[in-house]
Amino acid sequence: xxxxxxxxxxxxxxxxxxxxxxxxxxxxxxxxxxxxxxxxxxxxxxxxxxxxxxxxxxxxxxxxxxxxxxxxxxxxxxxxxxxxxxxxxxxxxxxxxxxxxxxxxxxxxxxxxxxxxxxxxxxxxxxxxxxxxxxxxxxxxxxxxxxxxxxxxxxxxxxxxxxxxxxxxxxxxxxxxxxxxxxxxxxxxxxxxxxxxxxxxxxxxxxxxxxxxxxxxxxxxxxxxxxxxxxxxxxxxxxxxxxxxxxxxxxxxxxxxxxxxxxxxxxxxxxxxxxxxxxxxxxxxxxxxxxxx
Amino acid sequence: xxxxxxxxxxxxxxxxxxxxxxxxxxxxxxxxxxxxxxxxxxxxxxxxxxxxxxxxxxxxxxxxxxxxxxxxxxxxxxxxxxxxxxxxxxxxxxxxxxxxxxxxxxxxxxxxxxxxxxxxxxxxxxxxxxxxxxxxxxxxxxxxxxxxxxxxxxxxxxxxxxxxxxxxxxxxxxxxxxxxxxxxxxxxxxxxxxxxxxxxxxxxxxxxxxxxxxxxxxxxxxxxxxxxxxxxxxxxxxxxxxxxxxxxxxxxxxxxxxxxxxxxxxxxxxxxxxxxxxxxxxxxxxxxxxxxxxxxxxxxxxxxxxxxxxxxxxxxxxxxxxxxxxxxxxxx
Numbered sequence: 001x002x003x004x005x006x007x008x009x010x011x012x013x014x015x016x017x018x019x020x021x022x023x024x025x026x027x028x029x030x031x032x033x034x035x036x037x038x039x040x041x042x043x044x045x046x047x048x049x050x051x052x053x054x055x056x057x058x059x060x061x062x063x064x065x066x067x068x069x070x071x072x073x074x075x076x077x078x079x080x081x082x083x084x085x086x087x088x089x090x091x092x093x094x095x096x097x098x099x100x101x102x103x104x105x106x107x108x109x110x111x112x113x114x115x116x117x118x119x120x121x122x123x124x125x126x127x128x129x130x131x132x133x134x135x136x137x138x139x140x141x142x143x144x145x146x147x148x149x150x151x152x153x154x155x156x157x158x159x160x161x162x163x164x165x166x167x168x169x170x171x172x173x174x175x176x177x178x179x180x181x182x183x184x185x186x187x188x189x190x191x192x193x194x195x196x197x198x199x200x201x202x203x204x205x206x207x208x209x210x211x212x213x214x215x216x217x218x219x220x221x222x223x224x225x226x227x228x229x230x231x232x233x234x235x236x237x238x239x240x241x242x243x244x245x246x247x248x249x250x251x252x253x254x255x256x257x258x259x260x261x262x263x264x265x266x267x268x269x270x271x272x273x274x275x276x277x278x279x280x281x282x283x284x285x286x287x288x289x290x291x292x293x
Numbered sequence: 294x295x296x297x298x299x300x301x302x303x304x305x306x307x308x309x310x311x312x313x314x315x316x317x318x319x320x321x322x323x324x325x326x327x328x329x330x331x332x333x334x335x336x337x338x339x340x341x342x343x344x345x346x347x348x349x350x351x352x353x354x355x356x357x358x359x360x361x362x363x364x365x366x367x368x369x370x371x372x373x374x375x376x377x378x379x380x381x382x383x384x385x386x387x388x389x390x391x392x393x394x395x396x397x398x399x400x401x402x403x404x405x406x407x408x409x410x411x412x413x414x415x416x417x418x419x420x421x422x423x424x425x426x427x428x429x430x431x432x433x434x435x436x437x438x439x440x441x442x443x444x445x446x447x448x449x450x451x452x453x454x455x456x457x458x459x460x461x462x463x464x465x466x467x468x469x470x471x472x473x474x475x476x477x478x479x480x481x482x483x484x485x486x487x488x489x490x491x492x493x494x495x496x497x498x499x500x501x502x503x504x505x506x507x508x509x510x511x512x513x514x515x516x517x518x519x520x521x522x523x524x525x526x527x528x529x530x531x532x533x534x535x536x537x538x539x540x541x542x543x544x545x546x547x548x549x550x551x552x553x554x555x556x557x558x559x560x561x562x563x564x565x566x567x568x569x570x571x572x573x574x575x576x577x578x579x580x581x582x583x584x585x586x587x588x589x590x591x592x593x594x595x596x597x598x599x600x601x602x603x604x605x606x607x608x609x610x611x612x613x614x615x616x617x618x619x620x621x622x623x624x625x
Contacts, residue, residue: 097606107555234416282413282416
């Protein structure tokens with residue numbers, strides 16, 4: 001029973017991080033109809049920035065002071081700032097062009113960001129495990145479970161709730177949804193579409209960066225983490241439906257559960273099962289479980 | 294915008310000139326340069342196949358690494374399990390294996406277009422990548438599988454040039470001409486395909502799916518056939534690539550390799566017949582030199598891609614064609 005509970009917690013842990021990445025990807029697609037191949041790299045950028053900032057703050061001190069945890073969101077803010085620069089600079093000139101070009105420019109961006117991180121932070125992994133160890137662990141039945149993981153789950157849950165409130169309960173959310181449903185009509189009614197686009201893109205990048213920031217004390221930041229995360233985020237949004245936030249939540253939970261149990265019971269085909277899940281959903285419901293066609 | 298719309302005679306003479314230049318290249322170039330050119334030609338075959346989908350049928354696949362990888366791994370399995378070292382059997386094996394996989398994946402993928410097509414092709418290719426990566430007792434995992442120097446044409450040519458030949462010389466001469474011959478055949482065949490009624494039907498589907506359907510084109514079936522041909526070309530490229538590289542690893546199955554195939558096709562210009570060929574060869578030089586000069590080669594390629602998309606969306610050949618056209622008009 002304890003083992004089962006730990007599996008469930010781990011599933012939720014995966015799901016939280018995945019939701020943050022995939023939710024941002026889906027939000028950007030929903031509003032702007034762009035599949036951002038560089039999205040995983042923004043997640044990695046968030047992870048690196050947080051690792052760097054926390055590393056500087058801790059210095060050589062053996063244990064982390066509580067205040068250092070306040071530095072976690074730095075990565076999210078950095079990713080959001082990067083997004084706010086990238087959208088007007090690279091994506092805005094392309095909205096009128098074929099979607100092949102939009103995919104390609106984000107692929108180019110992926111290559112650039114990958115090496116930008118190598119340039120800034122070097123080829124070696126960054127780790128801030130002091131934060132992870134600093135919270136100690138809890139006893140679950142007869143097993144121990146790291147407290148930090150629970151913090152990640154809570155952050156994922158709060159982010160999901162906050163995003164829901166933001167999109168469905170604020171003035172900005174109304175404008176965002178209106179633009180997503182009919183960009184021309186929204187524009188005709190006086191919505192500044194360019195501004196909505198840059199805001200949506202920034203928000204999506206903020207979420208990806210937040211995902212990276214909260215995962216880095218547990219896993220560290222390595223080159224290539226973005227590309228791997230992107231593919232899992234794709235699986236999530238394909239299952240849930242491109243452009244649907246509820247779908248991203250359900251997709252993230254499904255992928256989190258299948259991954260956790262897959263690693264335990266059928267490790268060889270764990271990844272293959274995930275991609276097959278995405279392929280099967282696409283075949284049965286091309287728009288995803290909760291997507292609009 | 295007319296694909297292959299240039300007068301056939303001029304294109305044919307350009308193609309003959311190109312093949313002649315490629316044929317004399319090993320006589321003037323040092324061995325390593327010739328080998329580099331072989332890589333370029335191999336990628337050009339893959340790009341040619343890829344462009345049947347992107348340029349002619351209007352489908353952007355982000356999963357062509359799958360067929361390249363299947364072609365390459367088919368060869369590696371033939372070596373590992375059947376202990377065969379004949380290049381002709383490698384090619385047959387690579388083509389058959391990629392045809393089977395492309396037929397299956399294509400059957401699933403051609404129900405969709407646009408972004409869903411791209412994502413589905415990508416998801417399916419990632420299934421193969423993860424299998425190649427995880428089933429290490431079959432595929433060697435991330436270490437990959439080695440492939441020795443093959444025998445060409447059942448050893449007929451070996452006797453002519455003597456047995457004592459190192460791998461470098463082999464790759465830079467006999468293997469180069471082998472690749473060049475296959476490449477020339479592949480280009481000629483693709484030319485015939487895109488100018489056949491079948492090729493015209495694909496272009497009709499690309500330009501207006503509904504109209505094509507109305508005039509009686511079986512859209513989904515045509516797309517599927519195009520998908521299989523495209524996969525076979527890419528698989529053939531994979532089979533030719535393995536002996537050149539000597540090793541196949543899961544990297545060539547990863548979706549980022551699919552991204553490279555898209556990259557070189559757009560670099561050359563996907564709205565022209567020869568664009569992908571030119572793009573593949575140039576991309577190969579670009580990547581090799583970028584890797585040789587800086588650890589930040591991905592950034593170099595990324596910047597090239599971004600500039601290309603923003604400033605030269607027609608690609609190298611497309612832009613050159615336009616410039617020639619404008620120059621002619623000015624002269625007339």
